[in-house]
Amino acid sequence: MRFDIVVFPGSNCDHDVYHVVKHVLGHEARFVWHKSRDLKGADAVVLPGGFSYGDYLRTGALARHSPVMEEVVAFARRGGPVLGICNGFQILLEAGLLPGAMVRNRGLQFVCDDAPLQVDGRPTPFTRKLTAGQRIVLPIAHAEGNYTADEATLDRLEGEGRVVLRYVDAAGHRSDAGNPNGSQRNIAGLCNEAGNVVGMMPHPERAAEALLGNDIGRLMFESALG
Amino acid sequence: MSASVMPPVLEGEALLAQAKKAGLTEDELRRVEQLLGRTPNTLEIGLYGAMWSEHCSYKSSRHLLRRLPTTGPRVVVGPGENAGVVDIGDGLGVAFKMESHNHPSYLEPYQGAATGVGGILRDVFTMGARPIALMDALRFGRPDHPKTRKLVKGVVAGIAGYGNAIGVPVVGGDVAFDATYDGNILVNAFALGLVEIDKIFLGRAEGVGNPILYVGARTGRDGIRGATMASASFGQGSEELRPTVQVGDPFYEKLLLECCLELFKLDAVVGIQDMGAAGLISSSSEMASRSGAGVRLQVDKVPRREQGMTAEDCMLSESQERMLLVAAKGREQQVIDVCRKWDLDVAIIGEVTSTGRLDIYDGEEQVATLPALTLTDEAPRYDRPRRKPADLESKWVEIAPPPLADAGQALVEMMARPTVASKRWIYRQFDHMVRVGTVVRPGRGDAAVVRVPGTRKGVAMSVDASNRFCGLEPRRGARLALMACARNLACVGAEPLAVTDCLNFGDPTLPEVSWQLAECIDGLAEACNALGIPVVSGNVSLYNDTDGVSIDPTPMVAVVGLMDDVERTCDVAFKEAGDLVLLLGRQTGELGGSEFLAALGRKEGRPPALDDALELAVQKTVREAIRQGLLRSAHDCSEGGLGAALAESCLAGALGASITLEAPLAPSALLFSEEPSRVVVSCRPEQLAAVQALAAQHGAPVTSLGTVGGSRLELAGLASVELTKLRDAYEGAIPAIVGESA
Numbered sequence: 001m002r003f004d005i006v007v008f009p010g011s012n013c014d015h016d017v018y019h020v021v022k023h024v025l026g027h028e029a030r031f032v033w034h035k036s037r038d039l040k041g042a043d044a045v046v047l048p049g050g051f052s053y054g055d056y057l058r059t060g061a062l063a064r065h066s067p068v069m070e071e072v073v074a075f076a077r078r079g080g081p082v083l084g085i086c087n088g089f090q091i092l093l094e095a096g097l098l099p100g101a102m103v104r105n106r107g108l109q110f111v112c113d114d115a116p117l118q119v120d121g122r123p124t125p126f127t128r129k130l131t132a133g134q135r136i137v138l139p140i141a142h143a144e145g146n147y148t149a150d151e152a153t154l155d156r157l158e159g160e161g162r163v164v165l166r167y168v169d170a171a172g173h174r175s176d177a178g179n180p181n182g183s184q185r186n187i188a189g190l191c192n193e194a195g196n197v198v199g200m201m202p203h204p205e206r207a208a209e210a211l212l213g214n215d216i217g218r219l220m221f222e223s224a225l226g
Numbered sequence: 227m228s229a230s231v232m233p234p235v236l237e238g239e240a241l242l243a244q245a246k247k248a249g250l251t252e253d254e255l256r257r258v259e260q261l262l263g264r265t266p267n268t269l270e271i272g273l274y275g276a277m278w279s280e281h282c283s284y285k286s287s288r289h290l291l292r293r294l295p296t297t298g299p300r301v302v303v304g305p306g307e308n309a310g311v312v313d314i315g316d317g318l319g320v321a322f323k324m325e326s327h328n329h330p331s332y333l334e335p336y337q338g339a340a341t342g343v344g345g346i347l348r349d350v351f352t353m354g355a356r357p358i359a360l361m362d363a364l365r366f367g368r369p370d371h372p373k374t375r376k377l378v379k380g381v382v383a384g385i386a387g388y389g390n391a392i393g394v395p396v397v398g399g400d401v402a403f404d405a406t407y408d409g410n411i412l413v414n415a416f417a418l419g420l421v422e423i424d425k426i427f428l429g430r431a432e433g434v435g436n437p438i439l440y441v442g443a444r445t446g447r448d449g450i451r452g453a454t455m456a457s458a459s460f461g462q463g464s465e466e467l468r469p470t471v472q473v474g475d476p477f478y479e480k481l482l483l484e485c486c487l488e489l490f491k492l493d494a495v496v497g498i499q500d501m502g503a504a505g506l507i508s509s510s511s512e513m514a515s516r517s518g519a520g521v522r523l524q525v526d527k528v529p530r531r532e533q534g535m536t537a538e539d540c541m542l543s544e545s546q547e548r549m550l551l552v553a554a555k556g557r558e559q560q561v562i563d564v565c566r567k568w569d570l571d572v573a574i575i576g577e578v579t580s581t582g583r584l585d586i587y588d589g590e591e592q593v594a595t596l597p598a599l600t601l602t603d604e605a606p607r608y609d610r611p612r613r614k615p616a617d618l619e620s621k622w623v624e625i626a627p628p629p630l631a632d633a634g635q636a637l638v639e640m641m642a643r644p645t646v647a648s649k650r651w652i653y654r655q656f657d658h659m660v661r662v663g664t665v666v667r668p669g670r671g672d673a674a675v676v677r678v679p680g681t682r683k684g685v686a687m688s689v690d691a692s693n694r695f696c697g698l699e700p701r702r703g704a705r706l707a708l709m710a711c712a713r714n715l716a717c718v719g720a721e722p723l724a725v726t727d728c729l730n731f732g733d734p735t736l737p738e739v740s741w742q743l744a745e746c747i748d749g750l751a752e753a754c755n756a757l758g759i760p761v762v763s764g765n766v767s768l769y770n771d772t773d774g775v776s777i778d779p780t781p782m783v784a785v786v787g788l789m790d791d792v793e794r795t796c797d798v799a800f801k802e803a804g805d806l807v808l809l810l811g812r813q814t815g816e817l818g819g820s821e822f823l824a825a826l827g828r829k830e831g832r833p834p835a836l837d838d839a840l841e842l843a844v845q846k847t848v849r850e851a852i853r854q855g856l857l858r859s860a861h862d863c864s865e866g867g868l869g870a871a872l873a874e875s876c877l878a879g880a881l882g883a884s885i886t887l888e889a890p891l892a893p894s895a896l897l898f899s900e901e902p903s904r905v906v907v908s909c910r911p912e913q914l915a916a917v918q919a920l921a922a923q924h925g926a927p928v929t930s931l932g933t934v935g936g937s938r939l940e941l942a943g944l945a946s947v948e949l950t951k952l953r954d955a956y957e958g959a960i961p962a963i964v965g966e967s968a
Contacts, residue, residue, distance in 0.1 A: 012393025016662045051391040054477025112657045150751045206659045
């Protein structure tokens with residue numbers, strides 16, 4: 001199986017995703033430069049984390065205009081699995097593949113930490129090896145991960161089982177104390193209506209090896225292997 | 227016809243005034259005239275002023291730095307290049323360096339700290355290395371000083387803003403607070419990169435006729451004469467120097483980084499150097515000096531941000547994110563194509579010549595022509611007068627251990643000392659996990675551990691300095707700091723390889739400061755020799771003084787170590803109830819120069835003695851025990867002594883411990899002495915005999931202290947403290963300084 005990893009100017013988790021796909025999972029990984037339009041033969045597409053275009057204007061706002069994004073949208077419309085991690089999630093929001101927007105973290109600071117999470121919603125190509133209700137920990141590292149959408153959208157997302165990851169506290173409760181960035185309804189990850197496009201602020205690629213103290217994230221990549 | 231761009235040649239008072247403005251003394255001006263055999267024009271004066279600044283020339287320190295050992299079997303590139311490189315086997319090397327950005331960070335904390343990170347990263351990737359780790363060593367003034375809050379917030383945000391965006395993890399650091407830094411904070415940034423030994427690039431202008439390319443951001447008027455500013459003392463009106471601080475753009479640097487690493491694969495690059503302090507003049511003259519060649523520059527071809535900039539503006543600007551690159555003749559278009567791919571500005575601005583001179587043209591006119599070496603190697607050298615401070619030894623008073631009314635409360639208060647307390651508020655704002663290599667994270671281990679991609683190896687690094695010790699006895703203080711770093715490496719299972727240093731001192735024209743500098747360098751040399759490791763790179767920052775008062779001598783040292791199996795490592799956290807707690811090393815209870823005394827407002831006593839044989843025995847025992855998988859935690863006793871070390875191991879593991887301290891010492895000496903060569907370790911009961919045997923084999927004393935378990939730190943006969951109480955103190959201190967809750 002081949003994962004195509006889009007490289008925007010300013011992407012900085014591209015190598016990390018590549019490493020996990022290729023060296024941890026033993027599958028094929030390929031970098032795709034943002035000016036390219038070639039996703040032919042990709043089985044899954046990953047928009048990695050980082051600071052595409054320096055986060056200038058607004059996170060993800062410039063990257064969505066890169067030539068490759070038209071192909072990503074087309075790939076997603078055909079039902080291809082697309083994972084946006086951190087800045088990749090922000091780009092998916094800007095590109096309209098997922099609803100809502102990100103604003104500055106409630107505490108106004110960049111937060112790099114382990115975040116307790118609860119798997120939620122329906123199975124997706126990136127979460128189906130986990131079970132709804134399962135509590136996991138994944139690293140987060142962002143300054144603009146405060147998810148926001150209007151109430152109707154939030155209700156719809158929850159009603160359709162599209163909130164796939166939620167921040168919880170150490171005791172596993174969906175509480176304000178367990179919300180590291182102020183996201184509405186503690187949303188950490190979402191999928192689109194069809195379920196094939198997933199955006200998440202936490203970094204599964206940083207938690208895919210026991211050496212790094214946590215390998216639960218590996219299951220998210222393995223989910224895509226079917 | 228346009229007006230001539232030829233800079234004028236002045237005479238008399240006007241000439242002297244021009245030289246002074248450029249930072250040259252009258253003697254130095256005369257030296258320039260002698261070297262040139264003529265009077266320099268105003269542009270040339272500006273170039274000498276920048277290149278002969280303390281920051282660029284090391285004129286007060288270079289002869290002292292020769293006392294440091296700089297060679298060894300693993301040294302691939304020693305001091306003098308952009309960064310040092312050490313062989314780690316498998317055809318790989320680590321390139322690393324530490325550098326100060328003290329003056330700009332005090333004037334403009336966000337940009338000063340940010341561009342410090344940018345500069346040190348360029349030093350490393352210029353060598354052809356992919357940066358994989360950053361550390362930051364920070365010193366701030368008193369927590370309640372009116373400026374401290376703003377400085378802490380600004381510096382931390384600046385490092386975060388730059389380091390996070392560029393995607394190099396901040397894996398460690400060292401942060402302390404002391405009144406000595408009230409008017410002169412220290413911001414020292416360390417970067418480490420990985421390089422293939424046979425693909426190292428150097429800052430050399432070689433091959434007559436090879437084109438010289440300018441790559442990166444356009445040149446603006448920011449940071450002009452920044453090197454001169456950084457080589458002067460602060461006084462009234464220093465805030466007005468703010469325009470000399472550069473402004474960074476991490477996005478642009480990220481593009482430059484990736485572009486350079488792509489260029490290096492082409493075989494089209496002959497030499498490359500970052501435009502750091504003193505910008506284009508320093509990069510061009512240093513590249514020419516190192517190779518003995520000459521350089522011809524066409525300054526009007528330099529990409530500029532604004533119109534109306536003079537040749538001097540262009541030569542001295544410290545605009546960030548720029549590189550000077552020598553390409554192989556005929557390959558320049560390939561270089562240009564890669565730069566364009568990354569949307570970077572690029573221009574051919576000159577060529578390598580055989581003249582040994584730096585010839586600068588503005589259009590048709592030759593505006594400067596200088597022998598390259600006169601700007602670099604032939605800069606003045608000052609063996610400044612040195613004098614031991616008259617009151618030094620009067621501070622070495624015998625310290626009678628002060629009584630503790632309540633040892634538990636004293637420990638809680640120690641954990642809340644900002645120098646001892648958790649730095650979580652800081653490192654949580656730094657991406658410390660990007661690049662998926664951070665095996666031991668900040669706050670978890672005595673040293674950071676990063677794996678070497680594609681191998682089983684790990685690289686460990688630690689940074690330390692003690693102004694309290696160095697202020698009281700510079701030589702001993704410097705030795706203690708370097709040994710503490712090596713001990714930190716041992717505590718994660720690594721063998722020390724080499725050192726980079728950042729020597730932060732006051733005004734070197736004061737004989738006492740020059741003496742401190744010489745003594746600290748000697749102390750570092752002694753410790754290096756004891757460990758058998760060299761210094762491969764570094765930086766000197768002088769004139770850290772305000773209104774005539776110099777900071778305590780602060781030689782910051784970072785030691786880099788290697789481990790063959792990165793999985794055989796250890797952190798400070800107690801792991802499981804029932805594990806045994808042991809102390810390796812001796813307890814003599816010296817309190818001189820300790821944080822405990824500082825808390826009482828006493829900066830006195832002689833720093834604790836260092837016994838090299840004991841120190842090495844302890845380090846070997848810990849390292850070997852970790853490699854054999856015998857230990858579950860290891861933590862050295864540093865700031866806050868054994869008491870703080872025990873508390874930190876409890877807090878990191880969220881497990882209490884029952885401890886009995888039997889040494890016949892007063893409680894304050896027992897808990898808070900900062901004598902070296904001590905490590906608190908824990909192991910499973912069944913490993914006790916093996917640990918003891920190993921310690922005996924290496925000659926390290928070992929004492930049983932107790933067992934892990936419960937939710938309190940019990941110190942038999944002394945105290946019993948709830949971990950929650952210790953945690954609140956430990957986690958709350960830094961947030962309190964910046965006005966936030968933990």
